[in-house]
Amino acid sequence: MPQQYPPDHTKAGIDAAISELVIANRILAREDVIDDFGHVSLRHPFDPGRYFLSRSRSPANVTRDDILEFDLDGNLLGNDHRSPYRERAIHGEIYRARPDVNAVTHHHARSVLPFTMTQEPPLKPVFHMGSVIGTRIDTWDSQDEFGDTNMLVETAEQGASLARVLGRNRVALLRAHGAVCAMPTLRQVCMVSIYLKENAELFLNALQITRPGYISEGEARLASETLLNDLCVDRAWDYWTARAGFAGL
Amino acid sequence: MPQQYPPDHTKAGIDAAISELVIANRILAREDVIDDFGHVSLRHPFDPGRYFLSRSRSPANVTRDDILEFDLDGNLLGNDHRSPYRERAIHGEIYRARPDVNAVTHHHARSVLPFTMTQEPPLKPVFHMGSVIGTRIDTWDSQDEFGDTNMLVETAEQGASLARVLGRNRVALLRAHGAVCAMPTLRQVCMVSIYLKENAELFLNALQITRPGYISEGEARLASETLLNDLCVDRAWDYWTARAGFAGL
Amino acid sequence: MPQQYPPDHTKAGIDAAISELVIANRILAREDVIDDFGHVSLRHPFDPGRYFLSRSRSPANVTRDDILEFDLDGNLLGNDHRSPYRERAIHGEIYRARPDVNAVTHHHARSVLPFTMTQEPPLKPVFHMGSVIGTRIDTWDSQDEFGDTNMLVETAEQGASLARVLGRNRVALLRAHGAVCAMPTLRQVCMVSIYLKENAELFLNALQITRPGYISEGEARLASETLLNDLCVDRAWDYWTARAGFAGL
Amino acid sequence: MPQQYPPDHTKAGIDAAISELVIANRILAREDVIDDFGHVSLRHPFDPGRYFLSRSRSPANVTRDDILEFDLDGNLLGNDHRSPYRERAIHGEIYRARPDVNAVTHHHARSVLPFTMTQEPPLKPVFHMGSVIGTRIDTWDSQDEFGDTNMLVETAEQGASLARVLGRNRVALLRAHGAVCAMPTLRQVCMVSIYLKENAELFLNALQITRPGYISEGEARLASETLLNDLCVDRAWDYWTARAGFAGL
Numbered sequence: 001m002p003q004q005y006p007p008d009h010t011k012a013g014i015d016a017a018i019s020e021l022v023i024a025n026r027i028l029a030r031e032d033v034i035d036d037f038g039h040v041s042l043r044h045p046f047d048p049g050r051y052f053l054s055r056s057r058s059p060a061n062v063t064r065d066d067i068l069e070f071d072l073d074g075n076l077l078g079n080d081h082r083s084p085y086r087e088r089a090i091h092g093e094i095y096r097a098r099p100d101v102n103a104v105t106h107h108h109a110r111s112v113l114p115f116t117m118t119q120e121p122p123l124k125p126v127f128h129m130g131s132v133i134g135t136r137i138d139t140w141d142s143q144d145e146f147g148d149t150n151m152l153v154e155t156a157e158q159g160a161s162l163a164r165v166l167g168r169n170r171v172a173l174l175r176a177h178g179a180v181c182a183m184p185t186l187r188q189v190c191m192v193s194i195y196l197k198e199n200a201e202l203f204l205n206a207l208q209i210t211r212p213g214y215i216s217e218g219e220a221r222l223a224s225e226t227l228l229n230d231l232c233v234d235r236a237w238d239y240w241t242a243r244a245g246f247a248g249l
Numbered sequence: 250m251p252q253q254y255p256p257d258h259t260k261a262g263i264d265a266a267i268s269e270l271v272i273a274n275r276i277l278a279r280e281d282v283i284d285d286f287g288h289v290s291l292r293h294p295f296d297p298g299r300y301f302l303s304r305s306r307s308p309a310n311v312t313r314d315d316i317l318e319f320d321l322d323g324n325l326l327g328n329d330h331r332s333p334y335r336e337r338a339i340h341g342e343i344y345r346a347r348p349d350v351n352a353v354t355h356h357h358a359r360s361v362l363p364f365t366m367t368q369e370p371p372l373k374p375v376f377h378m379g380s381v382i383g384t385r386i387d388t389w390d391s392q393d394e395f396g397d398t399n400m401l402v403e404t405a406e407q408g409a410s411l412a413r414v415l416g417r418n419r420v421a422l423l424r425a426h427g428a429v430c431a432m433p434t435l436r437q438v439c440m441v442s443i444y445l446k447e448n449a450e451l452f453l454n455a456l457q458i459t460r461p462g463y464i465s466e467g468e469a470r471l472a473s474e475t476l477l478n479d480l481c482v483d484r485a486w487d488y489w490t491a492r493a494g495f496a497g498l
Numbered sequence: 499m500p501q502q503y504p505p506d507h508t509k510a511g512i513d514a515a516i517s518e519l520v521i522a523n524r525i526l527a528r529e530d531v532i533d534d535f536g537h538v539s540l541r542h543p544f545d546p547g548r549y550f551l552s553r554s555r556s557p558a559n560v561t562r563d564d565i566l567e568f569d570l571d572g573n574l575l576g577n578d579h580r581s582p583y584r585e586r587a588i589h590g591e592i593y594r595a596r597p598d599v600n601a602v603t604h605h606h607a608r609s610v611l612p613f614t615m616t617q618e619p620p621l622k623p624v625f626h627m628g629s630v631i632g633t634r635i636d637t638w639d640s641q642d643e644f645g646d647t648n649m650l651v652e653t654a655e656q657g658a659s660l661a662r663v664l665g666r667n668r669v670a671l672l673r674a675h676g677a678v679c680a681m682p683t684l685r686q687v688c689m690v691s692i693y694l695k696e697n698a699e700l701f702l703n704a705l706q707i708t709r710p711g712y713i714s715e716g717e718a719r720l721a722s723e724t725l726l727n728d729l730c731v732d733r734a735w736d737y738w739t740a741r742a743g744f745a746g747l
Numbered sequence: 748m749p750q751q752y753p754p755d756h757t758k759a760g761i762d763a764a765i766s767e768l769v770i771a772n773r774i775l776a777r778e779d780v781i782d783d784f785g786h787v788s789l790r791h792p793f794d795p796g797r798y799f800l801s802r803s804r805s806p807a808n809v810t811r812d813d814i815l816e817f818d819l820d821g822n823l824l825g826n827d828h829r830s831p832y833r834e835r836a837i838h839g840e841i842y843r844a845r846p847d848v849n850a851v852t853h854h855h856a857r858s859v860l861p862f863t864m865t866q867e868p869p870l871k872p873v874f875h876m877g878s879v880i881g882t883r884i885d886t887w888d889s890q891d892e893f894g895d896t897n898m899l900v901e902t903a904e905q906g907a908s909l910a911r912v913l914g915r916n917r918v919a920l921l922r923a924h925g926a927v928c929a930m931p932t933l934r935q936v937c938m939v940s941i942y943l944k945e946n947a948e949l950f951l952n953a954l955q956i957t958r959p960g961y962i963s964e965g966e967a968r969l970a971s972e973t974l975l976n977d978l979c980v981d982r983a984w985d986y987w988t989a990r991a992g993f994a995g996l
Binding site: 126127128129131198201202205206208209210212213215216218219222223225226231232235236238239240242243247 | 284285286305306307309310332335357359360362363364365366367369370392396397398399400401425426453456457
Binding site: 375376377378380447450451454455457458459461462464465467468471472474475480481484485487488489491492496 | 558613614615618
């Protein structure tokens with residue numbers, strides 16, 4: 001697949017995209033969304049058939065030098081031979097199924113995990129900030145199509161199966177495993193990932209009193225529109241970057 | 250609105266007020282009352298028709314240069330054109346309704362949120378330090394007057410409605426959204442905001458055993474009088490400033 | 499009360515005692531036993547009728563210069579006129595009632611508070627390290643003798659009443675307020691204070707499953723004897739000092 | 748017991764083993780598995796009848812100079828006379844009973860403790876990462892053979908009794924006390940120890956909703972095989988070392 005980007009701003013655009021991806025790795029680690037495992041990817045800004053993803057490394061430690069480039073089948077492009085993540089099929093198959101999506105996270109945020117193990121209550125927005133996760137979140141169970149496995153999403157078939165459960169939504173859960181989040185921009189996918197964790201924590205805390213109500217469908221739609229626009233997302237990004245040690249970026 | 254302050258100590262007084270407001274921003278972030286969203290304002294020390302509030306920025310990152318000046322209608326004074334917070338109507342309308350109030354916070358402290366979603370049990374003081382929040386806290390529900398919205402307090406009508414629910418109290422809750430705290434001084438509003446969070450956390454922890462009793466009305470009044478005087482508030486301020494990175498101030 | 503200490507090692511002994519007290523202040527703050535309020539005192543090493551205690555300052559910020567000297571009636575000795583803690587009657591009255599005690603803490607550790615609000619279950623050791631708190635902990639209720647107050651222990655009568663409830667035990671709770679811990683040495687009172695907090699946290703966590711059993715009286719006695727000897731206490735002190743920023747002391 | 752190691756790479760191999768052991772001490776402290784008490788040991792790389800273990804010191808503070816060498820009876824080798832841990836019989840007796848084991852931890856991770864106090868529910872893997880702890884974990888109760896004790900594992904008889912309860916498993920619990928983990932490599936025992944804590948935390952959180960299901964035996968076996976291989980263990984080790992302050996090692 002020959003590279004045919006516009007000659008003049010190609011390199012600067014790719015450099016900026018990779019910088020943002022490194023920052024997103026560090027943010028998601030700092031905000032306790034991702035720990036030693038889990039990852040975040042970004043679709044190539046000029047070629048929708050490719051994406052960027054770190055080599056097999058914990059996001060807290062990722063630097064520019066760790067970012068690799070893959071096609072949607074998960075083939076590593078270029079001559080780099082360092083080990084990639086085993087679960088990169090998650091990213092390729094979601095990008096294939098969802099042209100509107102340009103950034104994907106996969107993580108095991110601890111507060112979200114209980115909701116991957118139970119049918120009830122469904123994980124939906126319980127406060128205004130939680131609206132960004134959307135009002136429908138389905139759970140992919142690897143047992144349904146694949147039986148006993150190592151529970152990882154390692155094959156294209158598994159990735160495609162997960163992408164079908166994600167559907168048009170922003171978030172899907174993986175039974176006894178974790179979550180995926182998929183959004184048009186990298187900053188948005190960070191917000192959705194972080195507030196998925198926050199909404200789940202708050203849900204668990206509220207259960208100490210009683211099962212909380214959800215915000216209404218209308219509220220979720222209107223609040224989400226406000227919160228996912230640039231004014232709010234960039235304010236949060238400014239906050240997260242400072243906390244992750246990139247103040248002034 | 251021409252400025253007619255006493256000529257000699259005007260600038261020094263305003264400078265000191267703005268410094269305290271910056272410190273309050275950083276304290277409330279450090280103490281996990283406010284995160285990427287939420288804000289704190291201070292009424293102008295010489296003009297009760299104005300107040301200071303950061304531009305749209307997370308309190309953890311706020312510096313002197315971010316502080317803007319507004320009239321009670323939320324109009325930005327001066328030639329600054331940076332984006333203000335969308336919810337500044339909270340501040341203007343509380344200052345309008347409550348001449349005794351000179352400092353206001355709005356936040357989404359996680360331990361408080363469960364109490365915004367449930368009718369029972371009411372959030373009231375369960376330990377002596379919790380007395381500072383007062384013994385009556387009502388909940389404003391944006392649905393009551395405004396139906397489905399983005400849940401933010403963006404219009405003067407919404408701000409005035411919230412101020413009516415706050416009434417003469419120190420704290421009001423916003424359904425599935427957060428809280429506002431209003432006090433005569435900036436240091437007091439920090440204490441009320443922080444102990445609102447602490448009292449709610451303790452309440453949730455106690456629920457793991459049983460529903461806790463409240464301290465008596467008499468205890469709440471007497472303890473609050475002691476804790477909100479300068480000896481206690483300044484000791485706490487000395488503690489919070491050091492933790493927020495301003496040791497020696 | 500004239501000072502008649504042995505002339506040669508008096509000053510060095512007092513200096514060392516004050517250093518340990520400063521470190522204890524910082525340790526209890528670092529370990530989240532004490533926050534903006536709460537305090538720790540040490541009986542004078544050469545005069546049992548006196549004790550050392552910081553001026554009214556949060557323990558996290560205490561330095562040598564903040565340490566004051568009091569008699570058991572709470573009178574400030576010397577010419578220092580800085581404000582003392584309002585609740586110093588706790589310390590004087592416990593030292594008066596308990597000649598075996600040389601160090602006292604008063605704190606509001608959050609995990610302990612729920613047990614000050616409920617009759618059941620009693621706070622007793624649920625794991626081996628918890629044995630250091632002793633197997634009997636009674637609760638002092640300021641209502642019993644004093645009715646509605648500001649809930650602080652401000653008078654000699656209140657301090658003496660609390661000391662009676664403490665009795666011969668290591669720990670007493672204060673209803674909806676906090677705890678006191680009293681031990682022969684400063685390092686031991688730090689261990690008891692920290693493991694009181696830990697035992698309470700663990701108790702609350704276990705309640706998420708079921709009400710936990712207690713360790714037996716025999717186990718509590720034997721484990722406590724082992725854990726309060728120098729080998730264990732000094733290992734823990736080495737750990738706490740490093741965490742509090744005094745590595746190498 | 749004369750030393751007869753291969754002459755050329757003996758010292759380098761031992762030096763490297765001791766470095767890894769120091770790092771493991773600091774990792775387990777940083778990840779809140781071990782606090783002031785608890786320990787981690789490594790079997791001697793060239794002599795299966797010996798093991799390395801710190802002197803009696805909190806793992807957070809351990810340096811190379813603290814590492815001592817013991818035979819399986821717990822005798823201190825060499826002329827070092829610093830105090831060893833009282834519970835070293837845990838290590839010697841597990842190494843004696845389990846030739847496949849080369850690294851052992853003993854700790855009191857707070858989330859694990861509730862499961863040491865209750866019969867139900869058994870602590871088993873509730874998410875894919877938890878698979879590394881194995882699907883059978885038994886509890887050793889010091890009362891069964893030894894009655895009231897100080898609850899520590901101080902004699903060879905107690906150590907051997909505990910090793911029998913551990914059996915062929917990776918983890919055993921100690922009633923109202925803590926846990927032991929035993930694995931072929933030091934990095935694996937860190938992973939098992941950390942994910943034992945994580946699995947227990949998650950279990951407790953899930954109980955706020957309902958009692959969670961376990962992953963299947965087949966899933967546990969397959970996931971564990973994947974997660975305990977070098978690609979995953981080394982990625983986690985790279986993450987833990989950076990967090991513990993050894994970035995770049």
